Amino acid sequence: MSFLSYLINGISLGSVYAIIALGYTMVYGIAKMLNFAHGDVIMVGGYAAITMMMSLNANPFVAVLVAIVVCTVLGIVIEAVAYRPLRNAASPLAVLITAIGVSYLLQNVVLLIFGSSPKSFQSVVPVPDLKLADGALTITGETMVTILSSMVIMIVLTLFINKTKAGQAMLAVAEDKGAAQLMGININGTIALTFAIGSGLAAIAGVLLCSAYPSLSPYTGAMPGIKAFVAAVFGGIGSVPGAMIGGILLGIIEILGKAYISSQLADAIVFAVLIVVLLVKPTGLLGKQIQEKV
Helix, strand or coil, X not given: CHHHHHHHXXXXXXXXXXXXXXXXXXXXXXXXXXXXXXXXXXXXXHHHHHHHHHCCCCCHHHHHHHHHHHHHHHHHHXXXXXXXXXXXXXXXXXXXXXXXXXXXHHHHHHHHHHCCCCEECCCCCCCCCEEECCCCEXXXXXXXXHXXXXXHHHHHHHHHHHHCHHHHHHHHHHHCHHHHHHCCCCHHHHXXXXXXXXXXXXXXXXHHHHHHCCEECCCCXXXXXXXXXXXXXXXXXXXXXXXXXXXXXXXXXXXXXXXXXXXXXXXXXXXXXXXXXXXXXXXXCCCCCCCCCC
């Protein structure tokens, strides 16, 4: 029964990683850039929600909506101010360094406003815990909502990309920006929309993460952001289903590693598994080999 409990917890944690990884994989797939400030957007979403609940006594549902709006706007601003001017930069390192700079900027702004002390986060999940097998197995409300949320997000995002004009524009831009522009697609608007969706998902992930692990600091999003990036690479960066599968597998590996091997080595095990997967399949589980023309 304990193994089943660990497995469910791993799927729950992996679902959070998967939601975050969707933002990484969408931005990379469409804009061909890595937004390493994405993890800190998670943290901003957590602070937006906790401010609404603790300072303004807002309903948790309203707090989550506000967090989504704040992070969505933040994602659009980051793309327009920090990344758009460098989109055609000669060196891809320019975008990478800028992303790291934006990450530290967000951390330090939050540090100045809220201080460095971790804050206790009130869960936004009103669902009661579920007890099975005469109480031998308990599934928390946060776990159920997190897993269900990731499934709904995956389905809605897949339908959005495949069935709407905006989604088709994203696919076209991901395939060939020049040809998409010639067909009348607004490249800047499409990439901004991608950042907006990814950042909105980061807000949801931040709230779910803080509800399950009720502590929030300016550095809360750093490690989950890195692990979500690992999940995106693990599943095949640029692949939406790959991000979901990679995130869930990563969460399961981390929780089982903590339970059966060592809690101190759990992170090392996660990265070791990534290395093995990339040695066997460099493009990730669902990634496609891209032929470059020379």
